[in-house]
Amino acid sequence: MSDEPAPPLEPWQVMAENCDVITSVIPWGRRLSFRITKVEKGHVWGIQPWKDRLVGDPDTGVIHGGVLTGFLDNLCGPAAMSALSTPHFVATLDLRIDYMRPADPRRDIIGEAECYHLTRNVAFTRAWAYHESRDKVIATAAGAFAINKPRSIDSMRSQYGE
Amino acid sequence: MANDMDLSRAEEVEAFIARTPLAQELGIRCEVMGDEMTAILPFQEKLIGNVSIRALHGGAIAAFLELTAQAQVFLVTEHLTHPPRPINLTIDYLRQGHAKETYARASITKMGRRMCSVQAVAWQDERAKPVTSLMAHFMVGGD
Numbered sequence: 001m002s003d004e005p006a007p008p009l010e011p012w013q014v015m016a017e018n019c020d021v022i023t024s025v026i027p028w029g030r031r032l033s034f035r036i037t038k039v040e041k042g043h044v045w046g047i048q049p050w051k052d053r054l055v056g057d058p059d060t061g062v063i064h065g066g067v068l069t070g071f072l073d074n075l076c077g078p079a080a081m082s083a084l085s086t087p088h089f090v091a092t093l094d095l096r097i098d099y100m101r102p103a104d105p106r107r108d109i110i111g112e113a114e115c116y117h118l119t120r121n122v123a124f125t126r127a128w129a130y131h132e133s134r135d136k137v138i139a140t141a142a143g144a145f146a147i148n149k150p151r152s153i154d155s156m157r158s159q160y161g162e
Numbered sequence: 163m164a165n166d167m168d169l170s171r172a173e174e175v176e177a178f179i180a181r182t183p184l185a186q187e188l189g190i191r192c193e194v195m196g197d198e199m200t201a202i203l204p205f206q207e208k209l210i211g212n213v214s215i216r217a218l219h220g221g222a223i224a225a226f227l228e229l230t231a232q233a234q235v236f237l238v239t240e241h242l243t244h245p246p247r248p249i250n251l252t253i254d255y256l257r258q259g260h261a262k263e264t265y266a267r268a269s270i271t272k273m274g275r276r277m278c279s280v281q282a283v284a285w286q287d288e289r290a291k292p293v294t295s296l297m298a299h300f301m302v303g304g305d
Contacts (some may be wrong), residue, residue, distance in 0.1 A: 027210040028219035031187065031239075055183040057244075060194040062183040065248050066228045070221020091255065092220050 008152035009153055012082035015039045018160035022078060024157060034111075042083035042115040046075050048129070056059050061105035065139075068095050068109070072127040072141035080123035080145040083115035087094045088154055089148040090123060096142045103138045107131055113141070121147055175199065175237045184302035188222065192230075197238050201230040203284075210244050210261065215224050216249040218259030221293070223284055227253065227266055227296040231282045235300050239278070243300060249277065251298035259293045262286055268296075278302050 015022060016039040023029035023036055023046075037052040046158065048063075048071040052075055056064025073095055081160045112134075113127035127141040128134050169177065169271045172194040179185045179192050179201075184304040186210070203209070203226045211219025228251060236245045267280035283289075 025213065026219065027208045027213070028222045029211075032206045032221070053183050053187045060182055064182070064223025064225065064229075065251075066184055066221075069228065069251070069253070070219065073221045073224065076204065092253075094252060094254045095220075095224070096250065096252040099248055102247075107298075138254045 002068040077115035246300035
């Protein structure tokens, strides 16, 4: 029965509520057709479906590495954003991708990213792409993100069309 | 592609871009001049990553650079029958990519027997103001 206002939501909570629309507001995200499936503080999960139009080698039907780059970039960014206690815009500074093994043709790819360190200006993230588990990765990523100007929780909500 | 024995290597690179679904999805063209090539990414709405500032998506530029580097290695490595497979790559996002045409060129830093090191740069209005740069390693033999 206290009169204290409810504590403000943290970015990851707004993101978790809007998982399914986070990528639908990004045109290139829609073309890649990936989705974010789960968000916790500093950790996000997603899925990159196999699509004809994303193939890199028509002889094998294996998806192009450039799709994995976009997918992992798009998991690392939200992982960085979700690690912050107050909302900010983030921008990719750099991203390194290591290709461990080719993806299986015609099979969806699962990915996850975590933000493992934050400084005042930079968020450090890493990510994995695989079919079944992190024990057998297709590709890994390490990305650094600049933490830019603060934004309001409402601006996050309206971005997600809430 | 190994069957196209009558094609010049420049034509094989153009054929690679033409028959690779992701390159077509991005809408990439390339202009080959001897052992050099410039890749062109025409602007399309679907390449946008941030609707409010109308910036190109970093992942789209990265895929464009990766394809450019792959095509450049294929262009100059005569013994390859297929475009080379990437080992790893690092992308530096230097400036915002605006909603306009983007160009890229790649150069080979070191060609080894099994691996090669490549750098690629994407720019828009001024080559001296790169939007994104990439450093990558590709397998060129002994797969």
